[in-house]
Amino acid sequence: MKRPLLILIFSIFLTGSNLYAQLDKNGNPIFNSEKIENFSFENVEIISNYYTIKDNIDNKQSSVFISENPTLDNYWNFSCNLPSYYFMVVDKGNVKGMLMLIPKKEDDSFFYNVVIPNKNESFQIPSKLKGRITENRAKELADFNKTKAIINNGILKFNNKDFQVLKYNDVIEEVKNIVKEKFIDNQDDENSSIENYIKSESKGGKLDFKNTVEKYEGAFINFDGIMYNKKDFAILMWGAAVKKTGITELNKAQLLWQEINERSLTEPELKALRIGFETKF
Template identity: 80%
Template sequence: MKRHLFILLLSIFLTGPNLYAQLDKNGNPVFNSEKIENFSFENVEIASSYYTIKDNIDNKQSSVFINENPTIDDYWNFSSKLPSYYFMIVDQGSIKGMLMLIPKNEDDSFFYNVIIPNKNENFQIPSQLKGKITEGRAKELAGISKSKAVINNGVLKFNNKDIQFLKYNDVIEEVKNIVKEKIIANHDDENSTLEKYIKTESIGGTLDFKNTVDQYEGTFINFDGIMYNKKDFAILMWGAEKKWNNRTQQSTATLAGN
C-alpha cells in the first residue's frame, strides 16, 4: 500500500507547472519546503529550496503525510522515494525555469524534471550523480534521534547500512550546467531574435516611421502640448512601438507560465 502511495505521489509531481507549488487553500496538494539560498549565476538568479522530512511526513495537512509517529521505514521511504531539492531560475523578477531533482529507486540514480514556462516546455535530464538520497535528506535523518543515524566521511550510517548520498555542492554544479545549456541559451536566442527584428524593421519596416511623419504638413508636430521636429517625433514613435512590443511579449510569457 505504501509503495502505491509513493508512486501516486511521484506521478503528481511529474504533471505540469503546479508540481513546484505548495498550493492550498484548497488547491491541494501541499509539500512543505524551506529555502536554502539564492545565488547569482551568469545573468540570472537561482533560488534553491528543500522539501523537508519534518512538517511533511508527520503533518496531516501535508499531501505526503504518512504517520504522526513515523517508523524508521517511513523515514527511509520518504527520504529515498520523494524529491528533496527544487530550483527556480529568475531573471529580473521573471521566472525563466524550474528544476526538481527526483530519485530513480531502481538504480540509485536521479533525474531533473525541467520546466520552461514561457515556452511551455517540460522535459527530463538524467543526473550523473549516484546515491540513494541527497545530502539534505542524510543530514535531516542524522538529526532525528530515533533513527540513530550518523554521517561519517561522506557516508550515512543508517539502519545498520552505509548509504552513499549526493552532495549538495555537486548538485548545484549540475544545476548550473543545465541552466546554462537549457535556459540561459534559450533566453539569449530570444534576445537575439528580438534584436534582429528591431534592426530589420527599423529601416523600411514596421518600426520605420519616417514616411508616417512626412505626411504631416509643416516642420513641427504638436503632440500632447509639446512641439517636435519630424525626426524627433519619428524617434518618439519608434520608442513607443518598441516599448509596446516588449510589454506584449512579457504579458504573453506571463500568461504561458500561469
C-alpha cells in the same frame, strides 16, 4: 524559515497528483520547505530550497503526511521517493524558471523537472549524478535519534545498510550548468535574434516610420500635449515598437538606434525615444 512552496506549477512537477491529499485554499498540494541559500550566477539569482522530512511526514496538514509515528521504513520511503530540492531562477525579481530534482525509483539516479513559466514549457533533464539519497535528507535522518542513522565518508548507514549520499555541492554545480544552457545562453540567442530583426527592419522595413509620419499634415505632430517634428515622432514610434519586440532597457534601445543610424541621438531625439519607450500604443 519554513514555508509552503508556492506551487502554481507543482502539479506540473509531480505526476500522480492523487498522492497528495492535502490542498491549500487555492487547491495546491502542501509540501513544506525551507530555503537553503540564494546566490548569484552569471546575470541571475538562484534560490535553493529543501523539502524537509520534519513537518511533512508527520504533519496531517501536509500533502505528503504518512503517519504521526513514522516507522523506519516510512522515513526511508519518504526520503528516497520524494523530491529533496527545488531551485528558482530569478532575474531582477522576476521568476524565469524552476527546477526540481526528482529521484528515479528504479535505480540510484535522478532527473530535473524544469519549468519556464513565461514560455509555458515543462521538460525533463536526466541528472548525471548518482546516489541513493541526497545530502540534506541524509543529514536530517541522522538528526533523528530514533533512526540511529550516521554519515561516514559520503555513506549513510541506516537500518543496517549502506547508501551512497548525493552531495549537495555536486547538485549545485549541475544546476548551474542547466541554468546556463537553458536560461542564460538561450536568452542571449533570443536577444541576438531580436536585435537582428530590429536592424533589418529599421530602414525601409516594418520599423521604419518615416513614411508613416509624413502622412500627417503640417510640420509638427501633437502627441499627449507635446509637439514633435516628424523626424522626432518617427523615433518615438520606433522606440515604442522596439520595446514591444522585446528590448526592455532604454539604454539598449538607444545603442541600437545609434548603431543603425551611425550617429548619436540629439537631446530632443533621445527624449522622443524615451517617451516612445514609456508609451503603450
